[in-house]
Amino acid sequence: MRIGELASLVGVSTRTVRHYHHLGLLPEPERLANGYREYRLRDAVLLSRVRQLAGLGMSLDELRDVLAEDQGKDLREVLQELDADLARQQEAIAVRRARLAVLLAEADLHPDSLVPPEMAAVLRDLSAGKAAESPFAKLDREMLTLMSNLADPADQAHVLDLMRPLTKPAALARGHELYLRLDELADASLDDERLAELAGDLAAHLPDELVLPMIEKSGAQGADWLDALSAEMTPAQAEVFRLLMVTLKGRM
């Protein structure tokens, strides 16, 4: 047999056969006078075995070890590891599919704000009505989208629970008003009394359980999302948040 016959017998490309020679998975056969490789039946058996194992999902490197060590690790052990690995892959894919299903449940799916449907509804509510044009509402939505994207699914549900009181009509109206007040005070002087007043109203509006964990997490990590957020605000708005933080930390 020459290489093409061997390849088509086993159902692979000649390139694959040569590749396996290169990796040492298949011994180089004798050469004819013209330099062509000359294969025997045994080579077909060896090649088909390599394909079998490779087809099970084993890497060619692992495969070389299995074939070489010959006794090193007991084939059964290797195959059991492989099975465990495949099980993990299945699990990972299942998780991805579950997340996909959640996203696909969203009614008007668009490339921005890839948040789960429930969160999308909350975001819509928060910047609806009077706050529809509010720049600060937009910033807040941006930040909440980021938080949603970064949180793991377990936290997601928890955060949604905590935000639910904010979506009741009365709280919503109050939230919109706070957005507008933040917009108004954008360029206020840093010693404007309304800043402290607004910070107090914000502290009263936001549930402690929602904000406190954020503060805690914030201090821990190196890169701080609070820094990124306040960099987007005007100095006056940042001052409002500084006051808010002081108030909230006092409550801890």
Next chain:
Amino acid sequence: MRIGELASLVGVSTRTVRHYHHLGLLPEPERLANGYREYRLRDAVLLSRVRQLAGLGMSLDELRDVLAEDQGKDLREVLQELDADLARQQEAIAVRRARLAVLLAEADLHPDSLVPPEMAAVLRDLSAGKAAESPFAKLDREMLTLMSNLADPADQAHVLDLMRPLTKPAALARGHELYLRLDELADASLDDERLAELAGDLAAHLPDELVLPMIEKSGAQGADWLDALSAEMTPAQAEVFRLLMVTLKGRM
């Protein structure tokens, strides 16, 4: 934010961020006077979105299309395709695990002859007893191993059914005897009468349903396993098989 802060905020490496810039998945931000990239909150949102989609199993190329076309294919469609693809992957892994389970059921698993347990038992029987040392039995085992490796699982079961009659004690003894006779005639003259006699006995021994499909498949493909097989036999043995083929073709 500089690149390190952005990266740790979203939980990726700085290399990844730069890679996404290179691929056009993330817009290059402004640069500071010293050449450092300066990111805004919006970039974190964009980056986290890219990670979300990539984490679902989408390739970065597809992702670029999704983000660029913006309206081209409707995100929902893309995600549905992705889900279908993931489903196929799950199925493929399940098949691999099923094959693994079959292999792991084999009692003495060793790297040679990776055949399913039932086939392994048949192979053991065929070259047991009187045929334990038979060179031809060894050749036959080699070929059957190859066939088993190359056959798809559906055929596998069928072939095993067809071989079952050969494993009954009486047939087995007769098979061993035939192996020994093939060994004896290895270097016989091509016009030795015993060759035709042996071919006849072989034809009587082998079930038609087992051999006929092999002959048919053999003629069709370019690379012929029969060629490879007869290349391993002595001229006299090859002659036996030629005669056997003639007999069998006559029966078709």
Next chain:
DNA sequence: TTTGACCTTCACGTAACGTCAACGTGTGTA
């Protein structure tokens, strides 16, 4: 001033081959 911890771009390495390129070999046909 030196030490770190950042940042910059450039470029090779990874897995398992596919796919030219550039070339020799062997056979059938005009």
Next chain:
DNA sequence: TACACACGTTGACGTTACGTGAAGGTCAAA
């Protein structure tokens, strides 16, 4: 005999999503 055509040979670049140096500039603290 000449030419086409199918097959073989080695060598090397392309693919995916970054990791991992290399070689060097920037900035703040000790």
